[in-house]
Every structure is written in C-alpha cells, then in structure tokens.
Amino acid sequence: MGRDLLQLRAATPEDLEWIHELRHRVYAQELGQHVPDPSGRLRDGLDGDNVYLVAARGAARIGFVSLTPPWLGRYALDKYLTRDELPLLAEGGLFEVRILTVEPRWRATAAAPLLMYAALRWIAARGGRRVVAMGRTELLDMYLAVGLRPVGRTVRSGAVTFEVLTGGVPELTKLAMDRYGATLERLRSAVDWRLDMAFAPRPDGCEHGGVSFDAIGTDFRSLHRRRQVVAADVLDAWFPPAPGVRAALAEDPAWAARTSPPTGAEGLLAEIAMARALPVETLAVGAGSSDLIFRAFGQWLTPDSRVLLTDPCYGEYAHVTERVIGCRVDRLRLRREDGWRIDPARLAAAVSSEHYDLVVVVNPNNPTGRHAPAAELRSLIDAAPTRTRWWIDEAYLGYVGITESLADLAATDPRVVVCSSLSKMYALSGMRAAYLVAEPVTAARLRRWTPPWPVSLPAQLAAVAALRDPAYYSDRWLRTHALRRQLAADLAGLDDTLTVEEAVANFLTVTLPSAGPSAAQLVSECRRHDVYLRDLSPLSAEYQGRTVRIAVRDTAENARIVAACRAALDALRPGSTSPVPMPQSVPAAGSAR
Template identity: 85%
Template sequence: MGHDLLQLRSATPEDRDWIHELRHRVYAGELRQHAPDPTGRLRDGLDGDNVYLVAARGAHRIGFVSLTPPWAGRYGLDKYLTRDELPVLDDDPFEVRVLTVEPRWRATAAAPLLMYAALRWTAARGGRRLVAMGRTELLDLYRAVGLRPAGRTVHSGAVTFEVLTGGVTELTRHVTDRYGSALERLRATVDWRLDLPFAPGPDGCEHGGASFTAVGTDFRTLHRRHDLVMADVLDAWFPPAPGVQAVLAEDPAWVARTSPPAGAEGLLAEIAAARALPVDTLAVGSGSSDLIFRAFGRWLTPRSRVLLTDPCYGEYAHVTERVIGCRVDRLPLRREDGWRIDPARLSAAVASGRYDLVVVVNPNNPTGRHAPAAALRSVIAAAPARTRWWIDEAYLGYVGPAESLAGLAATDPRVVVCTSLSKMYALSGLRAAHLVAEPATAALLRRWTPPWPVGLPAQLAAVAALRDPSYYADRWRRTHTLRRGLAADLAAVDEESTVEESVANFLTLTLPPGGPSAARLVAECRRHDVHLRDLSPLSARYEGRTVRIAVRDTEENARIVAAVRAALDALRPAAAALAAAPAR
C-alpha cells in the first residue's frame, strides 16, 4: 500500500523499543505519571501478556494502543483497585491499557482509529466487555466510543484516571450507528493489516459457512463447490440415504410447486414412531434456529435471566442477549478440565433459583464434549422448580439414543429437548428440526407456529431419512473412524499444536501461544481452498488460537491436513520472529 495510507497492524519485534521509548517520553516526561528511567525506556510488567496495535504512516510510527486479554490472568487495574472495589474485573474483560500517540499526530484520526482497532480486536477474540483507565482530560475521547464511568477514580503520579467500561456489543453498535459514515470514509485511507475485518459483520449471529461466499451466494458459480473443502460448517460429509434422494428425484417439479401438509402431520407421526414418543409432545420447525427463536421469544423478556455455558453454540447468546435483551450469565468451561460440564458446578450455579432458563448443548458445540444423561438428570431433579431447561441434542446421534433426555422432556414441564435433523441426517440444505416437551408446552409452541413450517422437500426427505436408521448408523460409525484418522494426521503436522477430538463430526486444533493466530491460519488455508472455522469470536476462552474442523471424507481430510501443513510452514517464520524478540 502507499505511504500516504495510515497503517494499522499488530506490533512487530522492531516496534517494541519504540513503544517503550514513546511510553517513557509521554508518561515519565510529559505527564509525570512515572519517575524517569535512566535508559529512557518505560516498560510494563505485563509486556509479556499485552497485545500491542500500532498505527504508522510509511516508515513513521504514529501511535499504539495496548490491551491486556483476560487469559493473562491479571490486569493493570489490579495495581490500584481490589476486585471487591472493581468487580467488573471478575467478568473477564479485555483491558485497554495505554493509548499513546506521537505529539505531532494527536490532531489526526490516529487515536480514534486505534481505539476502534482495540474494540474490533476485542470482539474478534470473543470479548464481551472492555475496561479502561482514561485520563480525565481525555474522557471525551473514551465517552465518544460509548465507554461509561465505572464509579472509580485512580491517581497515579501526577495523573488522574477515571475507570470506564462498556459491553462490546453495545460499544460496537454505538460506534457503528454514530460514526459508521465517517469510518467508511476513513476506510479508504487506512491500510488495515490486522487479522480481522475492518467493519463488524451484519447484525446477526456469526456462524460458519464463509465457504459458501467462496462458492458464490448469487448461485451463479456453483461449480466452485467442487474445488472447495467446506470444513467450516458441520454439514454431513456423506449424502442422505438413498431413499431420501429417490423421493426428491421422483417428481421434483411436483415437489417444488406443491404446498406441504400445513401442520407437518406426517413428519410429526414419523418422528413419534422413530423416537417412541407421544405425538402431542412434539413440535417441528425449519431447523433448530427456527425453534430457538420461536420458543425463546415466547418465554423470555428483557427481565429474564439466562445461564449459558462458555463456550456454547453462538445462536443462544445472540437470541438471549442481542435479540431479547436478557441478563445472561456464563458457566465457564475450562480447557484444563477437558471442557467438560462439571455437574457439581452447574448444580451450584442454578441452586439460587435466579435463572428463568438454563441452556445445555449436549454434546456441546464447539467443544465436542458430552455430559452423561444420568448426571444431567440429577442436576435437573435438584434444580428449583421455576427454572426451565433447554437441552440441545443436535449431535446426540453420535453418542447414542440412550443418552437422550427426550423421555424426561415429554413428562417434565421444566425440560425441553431440541433436536436438529439437518446435521445427523445430511439434510442441512432442507432445514428440519423438532423439539420435545410435555404436551401443554408443546401445544403452546405449535399454536405459535405458522402453517407450513417445514417445506415439502424437507418433510419428504426427513420422513425418508427416519425410515432408514441402518444407513445412518453406518455413516455415524464411519464418521468416528474418519475423525480419529484426521486427528492423528493433524497431530503429526505440528507437535506444538493441540488436537482435541469431539464425540461428534468435528475436532479442534489449538495453536501454541506465541504462534500464528487462528484467524491467520484460517486465512492461509483459504489460499488452498480449504475453509476452517475460527472459534475466536465465539469465546475469549479460545484465546484467538483455536479452529474447529469438520470431518470430511478421506480425500478431503487429506486436503485439510495438507493445507494446515502448508499454512503453518508459511506462517511460522513471522510468529517465531515475534516470539523470539525480547520483551524489553
């Protein structure tokens, strides 16, 4: 890019000495916050954990902003306030530490763009809250992006700071609404080199499926699908059962032009027979998302309180927090615990009775871990009567029907089980799902279901699929074999990375600290027409280092392994240089 563009990038090893020198000039010399250092450099005890974003124009560095991510385990604010005095630090925020611009550039857009870059970086790493110390004379800059005082003031040397905080979703909406046009104009003047998009995506839940953009969402270049490995979505690697293909091919013109049964009566009857459930305990929808939006919209209000696990399928946070506006708490799942749901911790979290709804995705997506049905039954039995449970069993077929809580949901008014037919039955393009609830709850949801909730092709396909359980059981067994082979091959690519198998049709690959980011790996693999899912925006617990990879067939799995190997070979030199650079 030309030297006239303002470059935004992650700090390089060469930037570090300049950062320390500028920090000394400003905070020791200009502001007298710190005592002068004979070296003319001011370092930070969190330098090894901080993330630095730099603004430059050509060869001239203009300014930087530093962030402390929650996985550092400590914050700069810990030096000044206790957690009792500032409980927001217990919510795993990202801390904006230092925003510093060279004097001659302070009247330019550099500082606002660095603040914007910090917000975008935080969102791309799954951050839900920002906290910052803003110099009192610069509070207007922080307020302009939507940060608000947390009610605490900090004195450091000759400088007074106000502690400010804000939710990442709200801050993003505020900045987009207020400064969207200005940002769009600035975009043409910025050389954006960060591993995240300049602008936030459209308002909605972020899913996998970027691979379809490469195919072409206008459907004019569908032949591209033959060139791509679409491992960023969890669609089945296998085709639907022969009977499904036959019923769709028999008379496609009639299927396309004919209205389906308005209440999907035949599909409901088939599900009831296949699952040994009373038909009056069932409701169907056009995929799980349809059922989630419909049910949660009936049950919850902005006054409702919801408990989710973290990480968890992103649709649940989107609907509860962003669409309905509920108060949402998280039960953190930890890598060191194997990402498992601890029944004792879950039971303790719900014991107070403050939750209107608890969501458990089992097996969990994206962690791939399964909580035994017996343990969940015990937790639910001991839970307060007012708490409703939503159990998402979209991938339970990979574990086995004995682990389903559908039977409990059919009789317990507190429990609803939702099951997608899309992923397990290779019907993702047709969209079909059902839920199980005691008859009164199911009847209410059916009453709020519009006619023709599932199209005729989907109804025909789902019924045919349910009538061929042996075909799918064989495909699910084969999926386990393919997953194990893919995991072994990926583990052999890089001994510093961690491969974690799931119980379903995907696995995760976590890059080492100091290595390339998950976003960089995903971008590099796309150069080889292999699409993986960066889990960073879903949860800060992935630390920007984890990708999810869907299991494909043998040939495509080999392409995934080859692409990951080539990507890491291309990315390692830059990551190694950054990691080897001294932090002082």
C-alpha cells in the same frame, strides 16, 4: 498498499523500543505520571504478555494502544484496586484497554479514534464481552463519546488522575457502527488494515453459518465451485442422505417444488413420534433448530429474563438471548484444563444460587464436542429450582447414542425442552428440518405460534424417508468416528506444538501454540487452498484467539485439509516470504442448524 495510508498492525519486535521510548516521553516527561528514567524508556510488568496495536504511516510510527487479555489472569488495574473494590476484574471475557498514546504532532488526526476502534475489533474477534480502561480525566469526554461509562472509581498515578471505565463489547460495537459507521466506512479506504480480523463486523453482529458458500457463490452462478471448495467450516454431514431420501426427492421433483406441503407437517410429526417412541402431542417442528430457538425463546423470554449459557457453546444462543431479546445472560465457564467438560457440581451451584429463567445445555456441546452423561443432567434438573426451564440441544446426540437423549423427560416435565436438528445427523442441512420435545401444554403453545407450512414439502419428504432408515445412518455415524480419529492423527503429526482435541461429534479442534500464528491467520491462509476452517476466537475468550474447529469430511477432503494446514503452517513460520491475506469479512463462529 500505498505508503501514504495509515497502517494499523500488531506490534513487531522493532516497534517495542519505540513504544517504550514514547511512553517515557509522554507519561514521565510530559504528564509526570512516572519518575523519569535515565534510559529514556518506560516499561512495566505486563510488557512481555500484553498486546500492542500500532498505527503508522510509512516509516513513521504514530501511536499505539495496549490490550491485556483475560487469559493472563492479571491486569494493570490490579496495582491500584483489589478485586473486592472492583469486582468486574474477576469477570470472564474481560479485556483491559490501556495506554492509548499518540505522538504529539498526530494528536489532531484520526489516529487515536482508529486505534480505539482497532482495539474494539481485536477484542471482539477474541470473544471479549467486556472492556475495562483507565481514562485520563481531562480526556473523559472522548471515552464517554465511544460508549465507555465510569464505574465510580478513580485512580491517581503520579500527577495524573484516571477514571475507571467499562463497557460491553456488543454495546460498544453497536454504538460505534450506529454513530460512526459512515465515518469509518470513509476511513476504510485510507487505512492499510493489517490486523487478523475484518475491519467491520457483520451487520447483525452475529456469525451465522460458515463463509465457504461465499467461495462457491451465493448468487448460485458458479455452483461448479462446490467441487473445489472443502467446506470444513460448517458441520454438514460428509455423507449423502439415505438412498430412500434421494429416491423421494428424485421421484417427481417438479411436483414437490410446486405443491404446498401438509399444513402442519402432520406426516413428519407422526414419523418422529414413531421413530422416537414419543406421543405426537409432545412435538413441534421447524425449519431447522434456529427456527425453533427464535420462536420458543421469543415466546418465553423478555429483557428482564435471566439466562445461563455455558462458555463456550453454540453462538446462536448468545445472539438470540443477548442481542435479539436483550436478556441478562450469565455464563458457566468451561475450562480447557478440565477437558471442556461440564462440572455438574459447578452447574448445580450456579443454578441454585441464582434465579434463572432458562438454562441452555448443548449436548454434545458445539464447539467442544464434549458430552455430558444423561444421568448427570437428569440429577441436575431434578434438584434445580422449579421456576427454571432447561433447553437441551441434542443436535449431535446420534454420535453418542439415542439412549442418552432426555426426550422422554421433556415429554413429561414442564421444565425441560429437548431440541433436535435433523440437519447434521441425517445429512439434511439444505432441507431445514428440526423438532423439539416438550410436555403437551408447552408443545401446544409453541404449535399455536408456528405458521402454517413450517417445513417445505421436499424437506418433509426427505425427513420422513431419513427417519425410516436408521441402519444407514448408524453405519455413517460409526464411519464418522473412524474418519475423525484418522484426521486427528494426521493433523497432530504436522507439528508437535499443535493441540488436537477430537471428542465425540463430527468435528475436532486444533489449537495453535501461544507463540505461533493466530487462528485467524491459519484460517485465512488455508483459504488460499480452497479449504475453509472455522476460527472459534469470536465465540469465546477461552480460545485465546488460537483455536480452529474442523468438520470431518470424507477421506479425500480430509487429506486436502491436512495438506492445506501443512502449507499454511509452513507459510506462517517466521521468515516465510509467503503473503498472508487478511480476512475481508468476519470469521464465522456459528453454524446453521
């Protein structure tokens, strides 16, 4: 990048002395917020833990902004207001933005707005849901223009008065793109963006699927690349579908391509009913579980609805409820120190204390891979308020055992719906087939809102053949456990500072140490080796920007994953001269279902 570009980067150790000196000049000498210090430096108790983003042009440092993430457990505002006075300080996923400071001669430039935008992108890339800030009263219009709103509290520090402001990250991002998108796009070419997230969010603000297909080519002109790319960023099966599936698709592909399928997927519904020992009238099918999620939630929920999700969980649920429908969404925080398990007592207390219209439980959970025993969930549901509907996502249940399914409960209890994708368990992700189980009245209503031919003929043929060969898939699922255990052991052997968690499904997670590279940097560096991993940071602040999810592949591709991670960790060690490319598109956090 040219030296005339405005550079945005995370602060280096060399930047910190300048930051402390500039803070002293501005907040002690210029504004009188603090008593001048003989050292000419101004520090505070968060300096060792918070994050600084810096704007520079060539060797000249222009300005900075400070970010305090929620995992520190404390904020600068704690010095001025108690948690009772400002309850939002106790919210999960809250990031504090503070001390936006620009050198005097650069204050009329785009430096301050770009630092504010960089702070928003950094927070969104770490799963932040809300920001809080102290804005100087004389600059209040600037903060209001970007979407921050006063909470009704002011803080006085020395000669300076601050307004306490807050805003939701999705809303602030949408406003930034709607109001300033054209300006930001013009500025993009004038910015040397050295932060570990993309300059702009995806158009819909959600990370659907992985980005490995971008490397193969979404125009399908370079499909040979599929043999070179390790797509461990999506949870597609590592094994092929059953022989019967391949035979059904190969018998007459021209006929399957040109022929309209059974209008209501009647044969597929009958096969699911037989395989799962369920009445056919309790079933509805869709082109993948995302199709069913959008269709069902669109029927049941409105902007006035209240929804409870676990945090973290499959990102499509937050997207549909918050961004598409506009529901009020609460989250039950899962904790690493608890092994990411759902605490039934905490979940029961949350459900009984609030009037939720819908509770979503992904079981086994994606991306943690943890499974909640069916008996615990049955007890929870039995004790829950009758007005609360439960959506149980069992996309990965085959890795635990079909006896753990709540499908039989869903078939009789109007409060419960079970959704099951055939994509991951049956190696049919490209086919797009899924079903849900609900009591007959609920299922019939959803079928009425299902368009004709919801599942293609090739997908119906494949799904029926797959369900007729349970022995093949049981063997593949057992083999998946062995592959996962070996992959986990090999990754753990790379560096004793890595935390590898493998749980029960066809994926595992790797967490980098807090003093090491970010998850985004590891993902970006592995792409240099055509190995694609999933950065979980945008999904939840619980991951602290340090965790990647890796899908289990076959033995050869798992070896490539381990080799790429080894090379990436070597390249990212301090003192390495290997260039680390910054992502040009948003790291994905969802997964097509």
